[in-house]
Amino acid sequence: MSSKVLHAIYTDDDLLMQAVKQTREARYHIEEVYTPFPVHGLDKAMGLAPTRLAITSFLYGLVGLTVAATMMNFIMIEDWPQNIGGKPSFSFIENLPAFVPIMFELTVFFAAHLMVITFYMRSKLWPFKEAENPDVRTTDDHFLMEVDVANHDVETMSKFLGDTGAIEIKLIHK
Known part of the structure; x- marks a missing residue:
């Protein structure tokens, strides 16, 4: 069974942090966030467990x-x-x-x-492993938040992500 995710692209790390917080408050599941540099506090905003x-x-x-x-x-x-x-x-x-x-x-x-x-x-960084980066712009100056569509309406989620400041939203079938 293929899963669907929405890729929301942001141009600012502060905007991304706010979008992550709003997305979690709306009870949407964030699969992954791709950034060109470390964003401090992003792990806590995403609700990730502390590292051991x-x-x-x-x-x-x-x-x-x-x-x-x-x-x-x-x-x-x-x-x-x-x-x-x-x-x-x-x-x-x-x-x-x-x-x-x-x-x-x-x-x-x-x-x-x-x-x-x-x-x-x-x-899972093995030698000769292919990159898993979904958008090449995230290595330069854009931020990508990957949100699981699961049992939600795509149109409603797209509107919500657009309201959080996303400049581009794409539906991706994995």
Whole structure:
């Protein structure tokens, strides 16, 4: 079954924000909004849930810290202890000050790299993926709000979106 959406195009980000608020108040479902730059507060205006990427980043950092501590303990204490620069190799705790920079670097390394991978997977940005941008003008200076028609009258919705300041409204069959 194909679904129908209305593409409403705006020329100003403040006008778009107001239109998103009015559209939500009218109980229409906004599928997606395409903008040429980030519009601060748009996610809250659309009613999107807050992201959990920060929690994921913290967990990835803990994984990096654990890998660093485990790696250094095995390499420098258990497997091949060496007296480097007069530092004793009897225990991990005695060498902890020398290990802090490595633990910090691996914590940041794991958090950063795994976050990039997580972001790409979450956003479905695969290599060689075709762009899903419905209107090329949204990469330059226009804003597009995609509203689901569902069980609503197209004429009424078009009039409503026109009243919110849309300069162009198109019915699209997906």
